[in-house]
Structure formats: C-alpha cells, structure tokens
Amino acid sequence: MFFFALIVLCLLSLPSEAMAEWNVQVFTGYSQTKLKSLNVKQLQQRSFIPPRVGGSPDVLGGPISGVSVEWRIRPRFSLMLKTSFWEGRSTAIEESEILFQDFGIVPFTATRTTRISFNEYALHGRYHLLDEPKKKRFYVDIGLFSLIKVNYREDFNYVFDNGNQQFLRNILSRAESEGGYMLEWGFGGDYYLTTWFAVGMDAIYRMGKTRQLFYKSFRHTFLERDAVDDAVGIDRSIPQPGDPVTYVDENNFRRTLEIDLSGWELTTSIRFFF
Numbered sequence: 001m002f003f004f005a006l007i008v009l010c011l012l013s014l015p016s017e018a019m020a021e022w023n024v025q026v027f028t029g030y031s032q033t034k035l036k037s038l039n040v041k042q043l044q045q046r047s048f049i050p051p052r053v054g055g056s057p058d059v060l061g062g063p064i065s066g067v068s069v070e071w072r073i074r075p076r077f078s079l080m081l082k083t084s085f086w087e088g089r090s091t092a093i094e095e096s097e098i099l100f101q102d103f104g105i106v107p108f109t110a111t112r113t114t115r116i117s118f119n120e121y122a123l124h125g126r127y128h129l130l131d132e133p134k135k136k137r138f139y140v141d142i143g144l145f146s147l148i149k150v151n152y153r154e155d156f157n158y159v160f161d162n163g164n165q166q167f168l169r170n171i172l173s174r175a176e177s178e179g180g181y182m183l184e185w186g187f188g189g190d191y192y193l194t195t196w197f198a199v200g201m202d203a204i205y206r207m208g209k210t211r212q213l214f215y216k217s218f219r220h221t222f223l224e225r226d227a228v229d230d231a232v233g234i235d236r237s238i239p240q241p242g243d244p245v246t247y248v249d250e251n252n253f254r255r256t257l258e259i260d261l262s263g264w265e266l267t268t269s270i271r272f273f274f
Contacts, residue, residue: 022074022274027202029267030087032061035116036260037209041247045092047156049171049220049238051098053110059088064265066120076131080124080141087117099227103162115153118261121185122146134195141204143184148261150177150210152245172219175213177243180261182208196273204265213245213257222230 029050046054066084073079093114100106123145130138154169188202216237240243245257 004227021266023271024068024274025070025080025200025269026066027068027084027200027267027269028063028065029202030061030063030263031237031263031265033088033118033206033263035059035085035088036118037247037257038259041249041255043248047110047112047171049156049222051094051096051108051110051158053092053094053112053156056092056112056114057091058151059114059116061263062086062088064267068124070073070126076128078126078128078139080126082120082122084120084122085117086120088117089116098160100160100162100167100226101225104143106160106162107161108161109129109265111155111157113155113157115188116187116259117151119151120146120182121149124184124245130189134192136191137185137187140201141184141186143182143204143206145208146182146184146208147244148177148180148182148204148208148210150180150213152213154175154187169226171218171222172220173218174216174237176216177210177213177259180208180210180259182261186265190271197200198271198273200269200271202266202267202269203264206265208261209261210259212232212258215239215241215243215245217241218243 006075015069018066036056043058044054044055046052063086065087066080066082068080070080072076083122094110095107097105097107100108125142125144127142128137128141130136152175154173158169160169161168184204186204186208188200190200192198218241220238246254247257249255
C-alpha cells in the first residue's frame, strides 16, 4: 500500500514538463551477498538420508542482471522502478562404500547441488549531485522499497555401483520464501555518448535478510529394499510441503533458515533516454 501511495503522490506533484523525462536502463554486474546463515549453517549440514554428504563450499557472489525505468520528477530528484535477478550455486561430491540392497557393500558416488536465486522488485529515489544535461551526471541512490523473492533448491544424486550395474537414487527438494525486505543505498553516474544514450556505473550496499523458507516439494527415490539406513520414507522427519527449511545449530537445536542478503552490488549499464 505504501508503495502505490508514494507513486500516486509523486505523480500528482509532477510539473507537466517533467512527465516526458524518463529513461530505461539495462544493467549487469556482480552481487557480493554474504549468505551467512546459508554458508555457515545449512551447507555444513550433512544429508539426513544416508549415505550422508555435506560440507559444501560457500555460495559466493555472482553475476546480477536486470532492468529499470526512471522518471525525473524534479530537477534534482527522480524515481526508479527496478527488477533484478541473481543466482548462486554450490556443489559437493563424496565417494565411499555402503550396504546396498542384496549386493552387500558397494561403492557409491554422492553429489550435492545447492542452488539459490533472488528476484528483486524495488523502488529507488535518486538525488543528482552533479547534472550536466546530455553530458554527464552523478547521483546518490536510496532504496525506498525493496522486496526480495528467494527460491532454494537442493538435489542429492547418488550412484551405487555393484560392478555389473549402476543404480541411481536421488533426493530433490524445492523451497521458497515469502519474501525479504532490504535497505539499500549507494551512488552512481552516467556519461552520455549521444543525447539519447549513456553508459553508467552504480555501487549499492544492501542490508537485510529473507523471511522463512518453506518447502514447496520434497521427494526421494530410495526404496525399502535399498537397505540404506533411514532412507525409506518410513523416517517421519522427511519434510512435507509447507514445512520450514531448518538446520541444527552447534547446541543441537533445530533452527529455521533465514538467509542474510547484506552485501555490495556493483553494476555497469546502458541507458536509453526518451
């Protein structure tokens, strides 16, 4: 509601000549999101269905891309609507031996792949410290509203090899957050190559975290006759759709996973003026 009220208020206050001054920006760059609880807690948990695999590398920053639309509503102030996308990944591989079906002890390879993606929808305000029309500009960027939607996916893929035949088993889980809110601030600028086209750079620091992640789906393909301890689905600890994503902390308490999204975002862009 605040978001729409602010838009309406700004539009009603516009001088008529300012309505035509707007631009579209396409940007790409690098997001250095901390992801502290994900990296320190969740990725260090080993799968509860044996054979257990865990201790995954940290999900580090990665490429970010997006598009924005900016309206100049005052000589030194503009509003910007922005959407962006970022995805990170971590993979761990473990090889060992385990009892499997009637084949006795057989070697296995287990691969754990964790993917996490962020979609941002934001409203920013920009105050222009330097503005030479159709030449260059430099501005301070302040996030007025930012909503983050997070998708979390974790796959465990197992290959059991009895020498003559390979058996594939997996665990596939999908989770999603209700959203997360961010505080954002930074600076940036544009250099005009023509009267209607410019290149730019922005540096934004973002602070916030996701809300709880809840499973959208969780399934595994282990069978009762696999003879893998607790892998059958008889184990009532297997998450169900709607359950929160959790981890076990150092005190052996189960905690819900909330992911720290704080960190720098550095982007370059091309901008088309209309």
